[in-house]
Amino acid sequence: MNQFGxxxxxxxxxxxxxxxxxxxxxxxxxxxxxHVILNKSRLQNTVDAAALSAAKVLDKxxxxxxATAAARSVFDLxxxxxxxxxxxxxxxxxxxxxxxxxxxFAPGTVPANYxxxxxxDFTMWTSFTSLVGIxxxxxxxxxxxxxxxxxxxxxGNEACNLVPMMVCADMTPGAPxxxxxxxxxxSLLKIGSNHTGPIGPGNFQLFELGGTGANVVRxxxxxxxxxxxxxxxxxxxxPGNNVGPTxxxxxxxxxxxxxxxxNQATFPPDFVTTEPIxxxxxxxxxxxxxxNGVEVTSANFQELGFTYDDYVARSQGGPHDFPAPTGRxxxxxxxxxxxxxxxxxxxxxxxxxxxxxxxxxxxxxxxxGTENFVYGEYIGQCVADGxxxxxxxxxxxxxxxxxxxxxxNDPLSPDS
Numbered sequence: 001m002n003q004f005g006x007x008x009x010x011x012x013x014x015x016x017x018x019x020x021x022x023x024x025x026x027x028x029x030x031x032x033x034x035h036v037i038l039n040k041s042r043l044q045n046t047v048d049a050a051a052l053s054a055a056k057v058l059d060k061x062x063x064x065x066x067a068t069a070a071a072r073s074v075f076d077l078x079x080x081x082x083x084x085x086x087x088x089x090x091x092x093x094x095x096x097x098x099x100x101x102x103x104x105f106a107p108g109t110v111p112a113n114y115x116x117x118x119x120x121d122f123t124m125w126t127s128f129t130s131l132v133g134i135x136x137x138x139x140x141x142x143x144x145x146x147x148x149x150x151x152x153x154x155x156g157n158e159a160c161n162l163v164p165m166m167v168c169a170d171m172t173p174g175a176p177x178x179x180x181x182x183x184x185x186x187s188l189l190k191i192g193s194n195h196t197g198p199i200g201p202g203n204f205q206l207f208e209l210g211g212t213g214a215n216v217v218r219x220x221x222x223x224x225x226x227x228x229x230x231x232x233x234x235x236x237x238x239p240g241n242n243v244g245p246t247x248x249x250x251x252x253x254x255x256x257x258x259x260x261x262x263n264q265a266t267f268p269p270d271f272v273t274t275e276p277i278x279x280x281x282x283x284x285x286x287x288x289x290x291x292n293g294v295e296v297t298s299a300n301f302q303e304l305g306f307t308y309d310d311y312v313a314r315s316q317g318g319p320h321d322f323p324a325p326t327g328r329x330x331x332x333x334x335x336x337x338x339x340x341x342x343x344x345x346x347x348x349x350x351x352x353x354x355x356x357x358x359x360x361x362x363x364x365x366x367x368x369g370t371e372n373f374v375y376g377e378y379i380g381q382c383v384a385d386g387x388x389x390x391x392x393x394x395x396x397x398x399x400x401x402x403x404x405x406x407x408x409n410d411p412l413s414p415d416s
Contacts, residue, residue, distance in 0.1 A: 001143055039082075039084065039122060040141065041311075042082045042090075044141040046075055049078050051115050051145040053071060054071035054115040054145065055067070055114070055115045056069050058115055059405055063099050067112075075091040075094055075117075076090055087121055088123060094118060094119045095117070095118040095119075097115070097116040097118070100114075102146060105144060105411045107414055114147075115144065116144045118141075120142050121138050122140060136364025142298060144410045148406045159394040162220065162335045163207065163221055163334045163335065164206055164220045165189050165206060165207070165223075165374065166199075166336065167181070167357075168338075168339060169339060169340055169387055176354065178338070178357055178378075179355055183355060184307070184378070185378055186376070186378075187375070187377075188375060189336065189359060190206065190246060190281070191203045191373065198341045198344075200344035200349070201343065202239040202240070202347045203237045206237070208224045208235070208237070214245045215245070215276075217245040217249065217251040218246075218260070221248075221269055222250070223253070224267075232353065234352050236348065236349070237348060239344050243367050244297060246367075246374065247367045250364075251359065251365055251367045253267075253269060253273075254363065255327075257323070257339050264284040268327060269326070270329070270330065270332045271314075271315045271391065272321055272332075274314065275364065276305035276306075278290060278294075279363060280296065280305070289305075305377075306362075307377060308360040315329060315330065333361070333379065334358065334359055334361060335357075336356070336358070338353070338357060358378075358380060358382035359377060361376055
């Protein structure tokens, strides 16, 4: 008997076994790598949703406790779509942090503007790689959400969800506030038919968005326009008073539906429709409270009117005139362009947009024959989110303009 042949066969068997083990390990590595990548994507999407939800709640309430509860709830809700993730992790396992600044993200700094959600140690089974001692793999994910950079005064940063009304900017160097508009002051957003405005003959502070007809004006004032414009671009004036469409469109935000296409399902009312006890109206170019003829100033308006601060307090604490799901938050806040009116426009014409600001719609628009006026309290900046009527709230860091709650790259995690 050839003892060397037997030894060779034994060596070959060992080499085949080692080769098979290596092959299985390679197959297992491929399978497990794909498994990790798949679950990493699922976990990242779930964490992203949790961070966005928390940031929106934080933006509305300034409450870290409510934002954290929202993050955990949304994490659980999205995890149910992925049974393996739901078995291993829940909202109770995630870490939620808050920072005043985005970069650096400094957990614990106040007031909180940005939210970071972290999900660590998502541990998964392995397949054939367990044959070489790898019995488990894990992945992690993080996401940061919060307000985008304000877009109100910078060319190139477009803003959406505008209403087709414009206000004339004070182009004087050193003008107070934002182009002459100061927070808490009441402004006239649309003049009446018997008044001469700064834009030019036949214009009443309306401009064209997506069309020229009265129904387009009505729809857009109700909140239908979702396209965008850019500071530095131009807009086309919309001649004519359009008193009916103006009142019908804007008053949907108060739960008042008249005119074609105006309905609660498409254009929900605001949570809060309370108006000032003393209505505001125009008297020979002076904005006054109707019951006593007192001129509106930033000082007495805070005492006499249902101000934006009053409105925010009622929106957050209740009671609501139109609770969810019927009502929508902050439908009464509108994004409006500042335009350069130094060159008057007769009828149709174009005007340059120099900035964007946000106004709180103070009261219903009352139509009296060919007269109606629109009044807003200037609040500086607001959120625009792509839905009928923006869902705004001032960003503590942003300048005047419009911002969105968005995901940001996590400064503390290179793969976010």
